[in-house]
Amino acid sequence: MNRILIMTADAGFGHRSAAKAIAAALAARPDAGQLHVDVANPVAAEGVPTFIKERQFNYDNLIQNTPELYKASYEASNLPGATSLVEAVLMVTMYDTIRMAVERYQPDVIVSVFPYYQAPLAAYFALQRKRIPLMTVVTDLRTVQRVWFHQAADVTVVPTEIARKKALKDGLTEDQVHLIGIPVHPDISTPKDPIALRQKLGWATDKTTLLVVGSDRVNHIPEMLRALNHSGLDLQLVLVAGRSEKLLAYFNENEWHQTVQIYDFVDNMPELMHASDAIVCKAGGLIVTESLAAGLPILLIDAIEGQETGNVQHVVESGAGARINEPIDLLETVFHWAHDNLLAEKAKLARQAGRPEAAAEIAELTVNLIDSKREKTRSRFQLDTLSLSNFFERLGLRT
Known part of the structure; x- marks a missing residue:
């Protein structure tokens, strides 16, 4: 039995819908009996700190009450330096959340439909010396934040040619980026x-x-x-x-x-x-x-x-x-x-x-990733494991 973990979030309805669409496409496959699919929001799990759980719902308040601030922060997050800072913060604040999710579900492949999981997953892979195949599925059509595009992902699925070009500009390679679409049920x-x-x-x-x-x-x-x-x-x-x-x-x-x-x-x-x-x-x-x-x-x-x-x-x-x-x-x-x-x-x-077959194509890619260690792709992304481990220890975080 191959275990697939689809990581989603509840910051808006879209990420959850995308996760369900991929799960439905996997369930419709002829080999569905050999697949165990979990759709999970790691942030909502028991034991996750309250301030992290509440962060996803602050999305609503920020958009409704201070839309100009949201726009400014969104645009600023696309700057290279700002993206690195965001990823560093995510590694620290969400490492334990991601670790608990991976240890609970024991996946053979991870599919992320939320942009803030890739950096802490990269830290987890480095510190645990694990190589779990990772796919990112981008759920924005054209205006895509840099944080979506992380070298730790073996495959990044994008919905449009504009998004594909942005992924390549932001450092991903041709073989990492797949133009498929946003999955729909x-x-x-x-x-x-x-x-x-x-x-x-x-x-x-x-x-x-x-x-x-x-x-x-x-x-x-x-x-x-x-x-x-x-x-x-x-x-x-x-x-x-x-x-x-x-x-x-x-x-x-x-x-x-x-x-x-x-x-x-x-x-x-x-x-x-x-x-x-x-x-x-x-x-x-x-x-x-x-x-x-x-x-x-x-x-x-x-x-x-x-x-x-x-x-x-x-x-x-x-x-x-x-x-x-x-x-x-x-x-x-x-x-x-x-x-x-x-x-x-x-x-x-x-x-x-529209791209009505996107979910089925993503499901096919997911299954293919299970049988592939993707060593060549993953080797492009290396974290300084010792420095990262020492840094986490100084913060009192379990690795």
């Missing part, structure tokens, strides 16, 4: 009959249907919905609150003039996507990728400056969607898409821009 990439799904879900079958996906991280939803609600267009609005109590209360208490379907948090997002004509959402890497793979035109009403700028560019330049800045932009775009028969064209462009 097979349920999303497999086409479905939208009318049959609407009947199953209890939705109206004869209206232009917009899937509106929100959460506490998504801005501008109320004002955008007010415009659609009073537009006079014949619409069906499928509203997902994403566990936001404030947003769910707004959905339930508002006086609607359109047909609406209201959800808090859903675990059948693929069905909702395939049953809809277009999606209104934030420019998160995973929801954009999933929408493209589902052939769903995208209306982007929010984006994190810096991190998600590339996602917006990817959608707009591919013709699969539009960036919406004001409610009037949303009204005009929905009207033209619906009345000029553009929805089918946009859906086709979305499918072309």
Whole structure:
């Protein structure tokens, strides 16, 4: 039995979705019976210090309360010196967390879908003198932080040519970088009959249907919905609150003039996507990728400056969607898409821009890594083990 550990995080929904997609693709393989797959968030494990556990949730507070500070820190982290500093901090603060995860799951291969695990994994490999094959799966389309690209990874999977060039510029080699895509669940990439799904879900079958996906991280939803609600267009609005109590209360208490379907948090997002004509959402890497793979035109009403700028560019330049800045932009775009028969064209462009087979290709790479020690690749990355060990001992950290 070969053991595969997929390391994820809960800083946003995207990393967890990517991990689940890879796990599903592994489970669908003919050799699935020979694979034991664990999806784990090392930060959430018992025994991890509270300040580290809370760090992933500070992501939300920073974005919501100080977006300019987040943008500045994101851009600064891409400077070479800053990246080295970030990696050093990660080695120290997360070494024990990573060590506990590896010792608990005893993996034959590790797949990381979060950028902050590679540096502490490198420290673990050096100090323990272990060579566990490591794959990094990047979950940002174009605007990718340098910290994703670490020499300790045998394979780094990127979603776009722009990301591939950045990986090479930041020091990875051609054989380390694989242009595949962001993994999406097979349920999303497999086409479905939208009318049959609407009947199953209890939705109206004869209206232009917009899937509106929100959460506490998504801005501008109320004002955008007010415009659609009073537009006079014949619409069906499928509203997902994403566990936001404030947003769910707004959905339930508002006086609607359109047909609406209201959800808090859903675990059948693929069905909702395939049953809809277009999606209104934030420019998160995973929801954009999933929408493209589902052939769903995208209306982007929010984006994190810096991190998600590339996602917006990817959608707009591919013709699969539009960036919406004001409610009037949303009204005009929905009207033209619906009345000029553009929805089918946009859906086709979305499918072309998506990479629905990415999860299966990543699963294949993962299995191949199990049988390969990748000595040549790993030998390019060397840490001064003695110095690192002495440094950790001075800090009182177990190695």
